Amino acid sequence: MTATPRKQPQRMCVSCRTRRDKKDLIRVTLKEDGTLTADPTGKLPGRGAYLCKDEKCIRTEIKAHRLSKGLKVSYDEEDLGRLVGEILQLCGMN
Ligand SMILES: [Zn+2]
Numbered sequence: 355m356t357a358t359p360r361k362q363p364q365r366m367c368v369s370c371r372t373r374r375d376k377k378d379l380i381r382v383t384l385k386e387d388g389t390l391t392a393d394p395t396g397k398l399p400g401r402g403a404y405l406c407k408d409e410k411c412i413r414t415e416i417k418a419h420r421l422s423k424g425l426k427v428s429y430d431e432e433d434l435g436r437l438v439g440e441i442l443q444l445c446g447m448n
Contacts, residue, residue, distance in 0.1 A: 365404040369415035372406065379404040380412070380445050390416065392441040407445040413438050 362375035376396075383393040383402040393402060405411050416434055 367406045367411055368403040369405055369411035369418075370408075374406065376404070378407060380407050380441060381405075382412075382416075382441065390437055392437075392444040394444045405441075409438070409442060412441050 362377055364373050365376050365379050366373050367379060381393040381396045381398075381402045381404055382390055383398045383400045384390055385398070385400050391398070396402075403415070405415055413434075416437060
């Protein structure tokens with residue numbers, strides 16, 4: 355009788371590789387047109403990754419282009435700033 359059932363499914367942040375409850379992470383999805391978007395519902399189609407609701411994780415990951423590598427998408431600083439802002443806003447962080 356030691357097992358405690360988990361109420362929340364867990365996912366790993368692709369940036370810092372910490373496992374957290376899914377609700378503590380934000381899903382970022384690579385859309386068909388090759389752009390990244392925040393996916394707070396977790397229901398958008400496309401390749402997705404989970405990130406901590408943490409500006410550092412989000413910024414680091416998006417800057418590293420790990421999500422967009424396969425599609426040769428590149429973001430300039432302005433796009434990055436906008437995307438990070440959008441994600442943070444969806445996280446309720448600004
Ligand atoms: Zn993280």
